[in-house]
Amino acid sequence: MLDLLLFAGGLGVAVLGSGRAVAEARALATALGAPPFLVGVALVAVGTDLPEIANSISAHLQGQGDINVGDSIGSVLTQYTLVLAAIPLVAGSFRVSRREVVVVGSLTVPGLVLSAALVADGRLGHLDGLLLVAAWIVLLALAVRILPRQVDEDTPLKERSHLVRIGVIVVALLLVGVGASLAVRSLVRLAELAGVSEFLIAYFGAALATSAPELIVVITAASRGAFGLALGDALGASFVDSSLSIGAGPLIAGAPVTAHAAIPGIAYALLATVAATILLAARGRHDRRSGFVLLALYALAYVVVIRGA
Numbered sequence: 001m002l003d004l005l006l007f008a009g010g011l012g013v014a015v016l017g018s019g020r021a022v023a024e025a026r027a028l029a030t031a032l033g034a035p036p037f038l039v040g041v042a043l044v045a046v047g048t049d050l051p052e053i054a055n056s057i058s059a060h061l062q063g064q065g066d067i068n069v070g071d072s073i074g075s076v077l078t079q080y081t082l083v084l085a086a087i088p089l090v091a092g093s094f095r096v097s098r099r100e101v102v103v104v105g106s107l108t109v110p111g112l113v114l115s116a117a118l119v120a121d122g123r124l125g126h127l128d129g130l131l132l133v134a135a136w137i138v139l140l141a142l143a144v145r146i147l148p149r150q151v152d153e154d155t156p157l158k159e160r161s162h163l164v165r166i167g168v169i170v171v172a173l174l175l176v177g178v179g180a181s182l183a184v185r186s187l188v189r190l191a192e193l194a195g196v197s198e199f200l201i202a203y204f205g206a207a208l209a210t211s212a213p214e215l216i217v218v219i220t221a222a223s224r225g226a227f228g229l230a231l232g233d234a235l236g237a238s239f240v241d242s243s244l245s246i247g248a249g250p251l252i253a254g255a256p257v258t259a260h261a262a263i264p265g266i267a268y269a270l271l272a273t274v275a276a277t278i279l280l281a282a283r284g285r286h287d288r289r290s291g292f293v294l295l296a297l298y299a300l301a302y303v304v305v306i307r308g309a
Contacts, residue, residue: 037100037232038147042140044229045236048217049075051210052245060249065124065257069115070202070265071210072246076112077203077269078211079238080276081298083218085291087230091222093287096231096280103147104235105277107139109270111242116266119257124250132247136240143239199261200306211237231286238273265305272297 052075059067088094114135118128214237221230249255275297279290 037097037228038144039229039232041104041143041147041232041236041239044217044233045214045240046244048213048233049210049237049240049245051213052241053248055206055210056245056247056249057252058249060124060253060255063253063255064198065119065249065255066199066261067202067206068246068249068255069119069124069257069262070199071206072241073112073115073262073266073269074203074207075211075241075245076108076238077265077272077298077301078207079214079234079241080108080269080273081294081301082208083211083215083234083237084231084276084280084286085294085298086215086219087222087227087234088287088291090219091225091227091230093285094222094227095285096283098281098284100147100231101235101277101280103143104232104239105273105281107143108235108239108242108273110139111135111239111246112266112270112273115242115246116263116270119259119262119266122259123254123256124246125254126250128254129247129249129251132243133251136243136247139239139243199258199265203265203305204302242269268301268305272301 052072055071056068059065059071111132114132118124118131214233218230218234221227221233276294279293280286283290
């Protein structure tokens with residue numbers, strides 16, 4: 001009964017926070033003269049990724065590197081498949097910019113490759129964390145420089161400073177993170193009771209929980225016609241998870257990682273990232289057909305990754 005109450009209350013808080021975050025992010029994009037997609041990648045994605053970043057630090061302080069790697073990499077998979085699939089299934093089809101999709105996908109891949117190389121020795125230490133966080137900073141700067149600058153100017157504005165808008169977005173996204181995490185944490189507890197390994201609990205259960213903010217914000221944005229912001233958040237959050245999120249924990253404290261479980265998980269997330277990028281870029285639109293393909297990719301992970309681990 002308590003879990004049901006937490007689920008209902010957490011979901012309500014998350015939906016309320018996501019509505020405010022989307023409205024303010026669209027207004028901020030217009031006020032700054034920035035494309036909503038870029039605001040989604042550079043700002044909203046970091047906000048919705050706060051649960052993964054916090055989980056990364058908490059896991060390493062407790063010496064549980066598998067929780068960090070499983071959650072961060074599992075979130076890349078979840079967002080490139082399940083979260084992306086939700087957009088057309090809920091809000092209908094829309095055109096996508098091939099350049100935007102390819103740029104962010106191309107920046108996520110190096111993060112995943114670097115993560116695989118760093119976990120291969122069975123440990124993530126301070127230097128590994130520094131390399132991953134530095135990679136996020138460099139790649140984000142590159143993304144800001146090369147992404148297209150088409151601006152959505154149809155968003156009504158209220159007189160408000162940029163700092164106030166950013167503050168409102170951050171607070172709203174914190175509400176989304178807290179509410180969504182409460183809503184689906186019960187799934188992780190059930191997996192623990194079933195005796196599933198730490199890495200697999202994190203890869204599937206915790207990743208689903210910490211990706212719930214992205215899912216709710218993306219659905220809210222898409223249902224309001226802000227497809228650029230929705231796509232930017234989904235892809236940008238995956239980029240954050242492949243670098244900043246997984247690097248935040250070891251930057252604070254080193255921890256062991258089960259390499260033979262992590263490598264197959266990273267490899268499948270990499271495959272899903274490349275497949276989703278090619279699918280969307282080749283079609284130039286995202287609709288229910290591509291949504292169902294991404295859902296199939298997510299479902300297949302339960303067979304491939306569990307067998308590999």
